[in-house]
Amino acid sequence: MLQLLLFNVTNGLIIGAFYVLMALGLSLILNLSNVINFAHGGFLVVGGYIAYTITPYVGFWGALLIAPPLTAAIGLVIERSLIRPLYGRDPLYSLLLTFGLAFILEDGTRFIWGAQGKPVTVPAFLAQPLSNEFFFITGYRLFMVATVAVSVTLLFVLLRFTRLGIRIRAGTLDLETVSALGVNVGMLRSLNFAAGIYLAGLSGVLAAGQLGLEPTMGAGLLMPSFIAIIVGGVGSLTGTLLGGLLIGVASGVTAVFLPAASEAIMYVLMAVVLLIRPRGLLGEEGMMT
Amino acid sequence: MSNQGNARKLITLACIWAILLLVPYWMPPLGGYTALGTRVLVLGLAAMSVNFLLGFTGVLSFGHAAYFGLGAYGAGLTLKFVAPSTPISLLLGMLLGGLAGALLGTLIVRRRGVYFAMVTIAFGQVFYYVAFQWSSLTGGDDGLRGFSRQPLDFRLFSIDILSNTNNFYYFVLFCFAIIVAIMGFILRSPFGRTMLAIRENERRARFLGIPVERHIWIAFTLSCFFMGFAGALYALVNNFADPKGLHFSQSGDFVMMAVMGGMRSFWGPLLGAAVFVILQDYLSSVTVNWMSFVGLLFVVVVLFFPRGLLGVIRPKREA
Secondary structure (H helix, E strand, O other): OOHHHHHHHHHHHHHHHHHHHHHHHHHHHHHHHHOOOOOOOOOOOOOHHHHHHHHHHHHHHHHHHOOOOOOOOHHHHHHHHHHHHOOOOOOHHHHEEEEEHHHHHHHHHHHHHHOEEEEOOOOHHHHHHHHOOOOOOEHHHHHHHHHHHHHHHHHHHHHHHOOHHHHHHHHHHHHHHHHOOOOOOHHHHHHHHHHHHHHHHHHOOOOOOOOOOOOOHHHHHHHHHHHHHHHHHOOOOHHHHHHHHHHHHHHHHHHHHHHHHOOOHHHHHHHHHHOOOOOOOOOOOOOOO | OOOOHHHHHHHHHHHHHHHHHHHHHHHHHOOOOOOHHHHHHHHHHHHHHHHHHHHOOOOOOOOOOOHHHHHHHHHHHHHHHHEEEEEEEHHHHHHOOOOOOOHHHHHOOOHOOOHHHHHHHHHHHHHHHHHHHOHHHHHHOEEEOOOOOOOOOOOEEEEEEOOOHHHHHHHHHHHHHHHHHHHHHHHHOOOHHHHHHHHHHHHHHHOOOOOOOHHHHHHHHHHHHHHHHHHHHHHHHHEEOOOHHHHHOOOOOOOOHHHHHOOOOOOHHHHHHHHHHHHHHHHHOOOHHHHHHHHHHHHHHHHHHHHHHHHOOOOOOOO
């Protein structure tokens, strides 16, 4: 029983780490630009498929390095051409636009790579379980968590100590003042968007190794990221991190007792948080209301 | 409002109802079929319910498909297990959608703006998973089958709405008219005016002593009841309830219909629904990549026609 619980908590943390990676990208874009990027799942899938396509040439490690920036580049083009005209308008419009974009990305990947699922091979030593005792932790899952940990640390360092990061954080609080101080806000938004999509692409490569690839997988992975943001508190990246891990563990533990409810528990958690702390765990009052 | 404006309004109304009443006569010769008209009417009602909240209260719910789907399942389950009666199934379907909305609404109205949209999306998905997982009751992924709408029984006579598509169309139109009348009545009432005030300037409304939160909750709940009713009708249209009807992508379609038709106008969403349904019907019959085209439609409407079709026709009029 204890081992089963341990297994599921670990499992939950691993899944949670994955949600975090995706939710952080969403959160970055939401915080600065007030855009709910519905196409985030679509970008994830695109990242995964790009990795699948280039793996035969550059190997898994090469794909891990190259696919996310390529995805970010696609994101940048879309932001510059389609999303930029919508800043300053009712958030409804960017929501609808990215919603339509998600359709196009899903259908596009189906058109290019086919509706059939695609497996992605990971290096052999990663596919092994760690040991007999911890049979449930494959090297790949550990590697996923490590990648997430490194990326999250890098992101937070970037936001804390670099000029770009400081501007992004300042823009989250008051974009108008940042603009008045002479920062090119358009550029800031573009870079920030690209960073968010980079994280989506990275999630895509990681997910491809674990789950394989299907054109429709993005939509299913999107919802937990939404919940992670709401639970953690809109406007707080640390909150998103906490929220992601929390719902991961909650659904992992619930899977022990009531497997059918492992998805529903996330929503219950969200309802409880909204009931007793509407702003989310680490959300600040007044943000995004 | 001037006399002339009033007259024009009456003429427009008369035209709309004449077009709707005569659907079984003009639609088949134009290459359509009456059942398509029925679907437009039901989805149009749903889009108008979404717009009740979006266009007239100014809060964006992106999870309204949940209450639509609940209405559909409510009606379907009623017909299957409770009573083989069309009116009762409509009533219970509406209640299921509306009460769920009233309950969740208490949590949802605590947030505003983008956050409101996100919370509605996330809560909307709950019912999708429930319908998906609870397959012993709902049929899971395959949807709920094994029920059909029943003839309307008036003791002295009964009207066959099952096999006669024209009768069924008029039945749906009758229901549509009732709900639309209620909507219009609410919007003209002081409460409706308050909704507009909240839409235009929430802070000022608050300063005037209007309990904004409560008003938004009431508007949300009302629109969920309308939505549940539309969903129940939809179950009768198809004799089938589908978990996809609960999914957030369905919510997106409803919002799109409202925006495409013109969300500041009362009848806009119906026009949007007509264009959307007919276009989707057509596209899915000519290309397998219809999803891309629907997505493209979203992009084009948002970038070039944000005020919707009626906004293009009547450039300078606000509702």
